[in-house]
Amino acid sequence: MTVTHTAPDFDHWLTQQVSLSAQWMQRSISAVDRVKHRPGFGQSIRPERGSIIASPVFAAYDPDPDYAFHWFRDSAVVIDAMRLLFEQGVIDQQQAESLIADAVDFAEKLMQLDGRALALDSNWRAQVQPDFVQYLRSNEELAAVHGSSVLGETRVNPDGSLDRTRWARPQYDGAPLRALAMLRWHQSPMTTLPAGLASRLSALIDHDLAFTCEHADLPSFDIWEEECGLHYYTLRVAAAALGQGAAWLQSRDPTLAQRYQQRAAQLRGKLDAFWFEDQQFYQSRFGEGDRPSPKALDIAVILSAVHCGETTGTHTVDDPRMQSTLARLDALFDARYSINRLRADGEGPALGRYDGDVYYSGGAYFFSTLGAAEFCYKAARHAADGRPWIERGDGYLRTVRRYTAPDGALSEQFDQHDGAQTSARHLAWSYAGLISSADARRRALLPVG
Template sequence: MPSPQDPAFESWLETQLGHSARAMLSSISPLSIVKHRLGFAQTIRPIAGAIVASPVLGNYDPDPDYFFHWFRDSAVVIDALRLLYVDRQVGDEALQHLRDFTRFSLALNRLDGRAVAEVEGRRARVAPDLLQYLREDSELASVHGDAVVAETRVNPDGTLDILRWARPQHDGPPLRALALLRWAAGGHLDAPLLAEVTSLIRFDLDFTLRHWREPSFDIWEEESGHHYYTLRVSAAALAEGAAWLQGLGETAQAQRCRDESKAVLSLLDGYWIDDPDATRGYYRSRRLPDDRPSPKALDIAVILSAIHGLGTELAHGPADPRMQATLARLDALFDAAYPINQGRAAGRGAAMGRYAGDVYCSGGAYYFSTLGAAEFCFRAAAAEGGDARHWNQWMGRGDAYLATVRAYTPAGGDLSEQFDQKSGAQTSARQLAWSHAAFISCVSARRIAAAACQAPPRR
C-alpha cells in the first residue's frame, strides 16, 4: 500500500495543475494575440485551431520567437487537453478546441509553397539584414502534399513559415495520430467530429507508413538522421492505428500497420549500446549519415519517446529494463553536470536537461525533461502492479523529480522552457505550452500509478 503523502506536496500538485491547465489553454486558439514580424513584413493573426508553442511574444530579445504552430508540440498539447477533459478539469470547450484543431490541421494539407514562392517582390519587402534568414524560393516551391506536415512548424494563421529552419521533421504526424486515436477511443466525440478526426488519423497513419524509413531532423531540430524518438512514436502510432483499423474491419491495412510497427521496433533493438566503461548501457538517440558518432547519443528524447509512445509492448517502454538503464545514465549525467544538482535538498531528484554539452539558451535543465523523467517513473510504477516494494521505489523517484520542479516553479505557476543550470532562474521561452502539458501528463500518470497499487497482487 502507498505510504501517506506530504499534504503540502499534494496541495501543490493540485494548485499547479490548475495553473498549468489555464496556461496551456492560453496557447490554444490565441485569437486575441497579434504577432508583428516587422523585418519580414509579416503580421500574424492566429485562427481557431492553431496551438502556439508559447503565447508570450518574443523576438530573441532575449525571449525566442515561439509564436508558431509546431506539429510536435501541438500534438502533445492536444493530448494533454484530453487528460484535462477526462479528469473534468475543463468542460465541453475541450471538444470545440479539438474540432478547431482538427479542421485547422486538415486545412494545412492544402497549402502549396509554390504560390508563396511566386509572389512578386517577396524578398524586396524583407529587411536586408534579415534576408539571410529567409527561405529560398526553390525550397518553398517544394512544399506541397506530404511535405507540408514535414515542415516542423507553420504560422498560427495557417500559412507556411517563410524562415529558414530544420526540415523535414517526421515526428509530428505519428504524435498527432496517437493523440487523436486516444480521443477517438474515449467515446466523447459526436459523429461529425469523429468523422473529421478519422480523416486526419488516416492521413497521419498513411504519412507514417510512407516516410518512417527516411532520415529527418531530430526532436530538437538540430541533426538530420534516423532518430530513436521519431521511430519510437512512429511504431506506437502504427501499432495503435492497426488496432483501430482492425476494429473498423480494415484487416489488410491493419496488418500492414502492424507489420511496419514491428519492423520499427526491431530496428530500434539495434540502438542499444553496451558500454564497456559503465555499469549500464543505454539506447542511443540517433544514427547519423555514415553512422558517424554524435555527442548527443545519450539524450532525454529516448525517455520522452517512452511516455509519448505508450503502448502494450514491454520493449522500448517504461517497463523495459534497458529503457530504465538509459534513464539511470541520464540521471547520472545531469546530476554531475549541473551546479543546481550539487548539494540539493533531501528528497529532490536531479534537474534534467537534454544531452551533454547543450548550449541552447542557458543549456540548462528543462521542465519537460524533468517532468518526463518523473512521468517515466510513474509509468514504471504502474507496470509493477501489485509489487509494493518496486512500486514504492518508482513512486519515490518520480516524486523526487517533481520536488525539483516544485523548487524551481514560482508561486504563480509559470513554467518556461528551461531553468538555468547554475541559478535555477527561468530562461528561454516563457509559458511554454509543452512544459505545462508535461506537468498535466505527469500528474495523470501519477494518479494511474497510485490506482495500480490498489489492484490485486499479481500471481
C-alpha cells in the first residue's frame, strides 16, 4: 500500500487542482476560436459566445467520442461551477457579467430555433455522405421542434443550430438544472448585474420554470440518455427548481409561486415511490409501464442530491435513505472494479454509473466519484458525526487524485482495471465536479453557526 497523503500535502494538491480545473474547464466556454468539422454530415460548426461544449477536444469516435455539443445539462453544471469560482475570487466581476450576458444571449437564440424550416430544406441532406444518412433525424421529428419543445432537446450544436442527428430525446433535466444554476447566480450576494441583464436573466429563469412545471413527470430519457421512462434524477432536480423558484417568485407573483410550490410537493411525493425497501436504496428509474429497471442502483440518485442544492429533509444528503443508497453504490463498485482492490489507506472507492455499464471502459467516472465526495461534504454540515463524513469525502478525492494526470487533466472515465483515463478528454463536467466538491469541502470545514 502507498502512504496516505498528509493533510497539508492533500490540501495543497486540492488548491492547485481547483486552479487547474478552472483553467481547463474554461476552454469549453465560448470556444469561438475553434471549428468542429463533421465532413460525413457536411457540417462545419463554429461555437458562439455563450455556448459550452462538453469537451473541447474534438473527436469523431476515433476512438474518443464526439462531444462538441452544447448539452443543456452539462452546461448548467458548468455555469454553476463558474459561480463558485466567482464567489471565491477566481474570476472577477467583469468576467462574471460577461459570462452571464453571453449565456443569456445564447439561451435567447436557442428559444428561436424552429425545426420546421430545417425539415422543409432538402439542400442540407444532399451534403450528407451516404454512410451517414442512417444517423439523421427524420423531417417529422425536426418539424416538431419549435417553441417550448426546444428545451426538450438533449443537446444542440454550439453554433446555436439544432442537432440533426438521431439521439435520445426528449430529455427534461436541462431546464430545471439551468433554472437552479441561474437562480443561484441571480441570488448570489456577490452578483451585481446591470438592470437590463438582470431582467433578461429573470425572464430566462421564468421560461425554464414554466417548462419544468409542465414537463417534469412526463416520460423522457434519463441522465445517461439510454432509457425512456420516469427517472429519479429528473424528478428530483425539477422539484428543487420549482420549490426554490417558488420562494424567489413569492413577492413578485404569489399565485404562480403557490402553483410551483404545490407542483414541487407533488413531484417529491412521486419520489417516495422510488424507494426499494428490500434492497435499501432509491431506484434511479422506472421503465415503460412502471417496471423496475435492471439499472436501478445508479449514481444518478446521488448526483441529484448534489445538484439540487438542498441539504436538509427527505431526498437530500440528510436523508438516511439517500445515505443508504450511497453505501450500496460503494459496495457495488468496490466489488466490481479491479482498481478498488489497489486502494491505499485513506482512499475511497472509485465509482461508476451503474452495474453492467458498457460505455467505453464501463469504468469509474470522475464526476461520479467527485459527486460522492461532494455528497459527503454537504452531509457533514448538518451531521452529528461531521468529521467522519469529511474524512469519507476526502477518501473519494484521494482516489481522484491518484488517477488525475500530472497537468490536472480529467477525462470522463478512468478504466476499472488499470485506471487509465478514457472516453472524452478534458470533460467540462469532470472539472465542474472537482470545483464544486472542493467548495463543499471548504464549507464543511467552516465553523457551524
